Amino acid sequence: MDRPLLNRRLAEFGTTIFAEMSALAVRTGAINLGQGFPDTDGPEEVREAAVRALRDGRGNQYPPGPGIPELRAAIAAHQERFYGHLGLSCDPDTEVLVTTGATEAIAASLLALLEPGDEVIALEPYYDSYAACIAMAGGRRVPVTLRPRPESGTYALDLDELRDAVTDRTRLLLLNSPHNPTGTVLTRDELAEIARLACERDLLVVTDEVYEHLVFEGAHLPLASFPGMRERTVTIGSAGKTFSFTGWKIGWVTAAPELVAAVRSAKQFLTFTSGGPFQYALAEALALPDSYYAGFLNDLRAKRDLLGDGLRAAGFEVYQPQGTYFVTTDIRPLGHTDGHAFCRALPERAGVVAIPNAVFYDHQEQGAPFVRFAFCKKTEVLQEAVDRLKGLAA
16 A cells, blocks of 8 residues: 555654563563563552452453443542542542543543644653653644753753743643652642643643652642642543552543533543452552551552662663652763663663663753653662672673
């Protein structure tokens, strides 16, 4: 055929960097600190709840499209439990929608809420599915870049740049806090300013909060809890990151009834529904005691510090993440400027796989010298990776 098979909206998107680097890890036998999935399962009682649901015949056939009532009620209870003091609550029947992971929640939200040509502002660097989902919805992405601050070892949002990016064509802000890949946690003042801007310019906001329980410094404050934001914010959550069952692919949307109905209109023609037995298990998981959430956070904090210290000792400049389970590094102190080339060579040089941050940028030169490592791995795996990387300092 003379006509290209892939439609023009997706022509710029090839095989993801995660597939490339994971294949490289397998081929070289390197430790894979590239893709963000844990190498251990989550709580045993949650896994057993899924087995029990399978054996009892719960969820083996199509569950309800919006999600089973038990999980929707558990999500609503979770929001009340952790954010009720901020005035945030939701009706499980009209304000909760279960999705096939957060990725589908993002796709369904953008497909439902955008018209072709609408502009979407996203914080760059951004998770790679954001760009693809905006393209599939016919939107135009407008990046606002989080800038590295070497003096503090963090990344920062320029609120003036964000405000200047809004035009008459802007329909939606796509936010992510805690932020992947930089680990930035937006502050109360930053979120308040974003809320004011959204209200002033009558913008919708889709906020990806899948790392809500992985905040090491500061606090996670849902944007929907700020004045004027309840009726214009779609909040996305995920069980995969909180309970370390990423393969179950259970996420959710919470929002005002009109927004949930809009997102459901798109979601029903994507997967319709999925993960029946897992939905029952995760309804139980969300009710785990505070000790689980605290232990989960403390475990990842220790792993963050182990890997961060090891990367510094190996010669990297490390940007300490305030949240998520990724750490961004600058490779220029090691004499390199091209993250792609560095990551492709690293498995052979040191037996470790990482991800070049440039793939998360529209203007890839801005991310060229930065490389991301994941620390959601066993302590002994991280220690082995640190030992292997020591040779780089020489």
